[in-house]
């Protein structure tokens with residue numbers, strides 16, 4: 001049971017002729033916060049989506065908590081997972097999107113309760129209590145009856161985090177969670193994420209928030225054009241990068 | 255309503271009173287045209303009422319006659335049943351057309367092509383006289399001679415069943431396109447979010463995508479229902495006794511064509527008006543969470559509309 005939470009070896013992915021991931025190697029241990037950085041179009045989102053099988057990899061190996069993503073090993077064979085098995089694996093992996101993707105026809109509370117009730121089969125009463133506790137945890141206890149359209153971007157993103165946490169995931173994926181927010185709303189979302197990291201959640205975070213990566217990250221990974229250019233302790237990678245490409249990118253972001 | 259007093263500006267010329275009365279714009283043209291239109295309408299109604307050729311006594315006599323009432327009931331259940339079949343099957347076909355499976359896609363496209371591409375009247379006659387094409391209906395394993403179920407076609411395809419089949423299948427072809435457009439209007443990010451929570455595709459469709467698609471689907475579906483109400487009249491060719499068939503039966507005997515058509519029109523108008531109530535309710539229900547979810551009810555707008563036009567007031571509709 002000591003397999004790393006995320007383990008990638010030579011992961012490749014292409015869309016048509018476009019090679020988006022050209023052999024990604026990455027290991028995220030339990031309880032670690034891994035920050036993925038890199039210019040737009042370098043394949044960060046694609047890699048993140050591969051981790052919970054929203055995209056299927058074309059080559060290499062990718063496993064979450066010791067289990068290959070999308071496959072069930074049996075002897076020397078890898079059996080492709082059925083729809084229901086894929087769904088079952090995804091329950092353990094929370095995902096937070098740049099554009100929140102809250103369900104607009106449901107209130108904040110209903111958004112958080114939906115998966116526990118409909119997927120995990122939790123009793124409504126219990127799911128409601130747990131959802132309220134989660135909304136409280138992200139500082140939105142007083143907004144449970146609001147529809148997403150009635151919430152600010154920062155509030156929506158915090159509801160989205162609560163919604164992902166409701167399935168009690170062992171791994172959380174964040175795809176530029178603060179990029180669509182007004183600057184003054186970024187802090188609240190980052191605070192929630194920081195607390196989550198302090199509680200020991202394993203996280204892979206695509207972000208341009210260098211400060212967050214430096215303070216909270218255990219591992220910084222710089223990607224460009226589908227490859228990992230440089231990775232290691234954020235305090236080193238971000239302060240004194242070895243690669244020219246990393247340096248060029250950081251000088252633009254900072 | 256608008257407030258009638260506002261505070262004086264802090265800058266600018268020193269004005270004596272610290273509040274101003276707001277004088278609304280008077281829409282003289284609007285008032286005049288409203289009065290004119292109402293007068294014209296009153297004249298038309300008056301002349302219709304006095305026109306002896308319309309035989310209002312005949313209209314009155316048949317409006318609530320038993321035969322007409324029976325036809326009305328048939329029209330109503332036929333509409334409801336055909337729309338139910340159309341919506342259920344149409345949703346299935348829409349999902350098939352959006353599927354990655356080429357066989358499902360091909361079959362559903364073929365279905366839409368055939369049932370949308372041939373005249374409804376032909377389809378009704380086809381189902382009505384299917385007994386002449388196939389004397390027996392059986393369900394079994396093809397090419398093996400194994401049968402589980404066998405029946406005489408004419409016993410199975412009564413005029414009512416044939417009418418329902420024809421209308422339902424035709425409706426499904428149209429509805430599937432409406433539903434497909436509705437499904438495609440939903441942001442793909444919704445499906446991804448649902449999948450990432452461990453929801454399977456069928457559950458995602460039912461709980462996340464379709465409820466959001468409904469907002470786009472309901473208005474054209476309201477149109478379809480109104481159309482269906484009137485299209486049921488076509489089944490008179492296979493002797494299914496809907497409202498229009500019975501009206502035709504009556505004027506076939508008493509030759510009061512125009513009054514009987516007035517009776518029919520009054521009833522269709524009444525039914526269509528009644529339909530707008532559930533439609534408005536559905537639109538509001540599925541509009542939840544959108545900015546326009548709390549729109550004013552159409553009935554209130556209708557009641558308030560002519561009055562405000564006449565009085566020349568133009569207060570903003572407020573969505574509580």
Ligand SMILES: Nc1ncnc2c1ncn2[C@@H]1O[C@H](COP(=O)(O)OP(=O)(O)O)[C@@H](O)[C@H]1O
Pocket residue numbers: 015018020038039040041042043044045046047
């Ligand atoms: N579904 C897709 N189909 C085709 N191309 C895609 C798709 N998703 C991403 N891409 C392409 O893959 C590249 C990497 O995209 P992405 O992973 O979103 O980068 P990043 O998140 O680092 O900005 C881009 O060139 C993008 O256009």
Ligand SMILES: [Mg+2]
Pocket residue numbers: 044045046175176
């Ligand atoms: Mg991205």
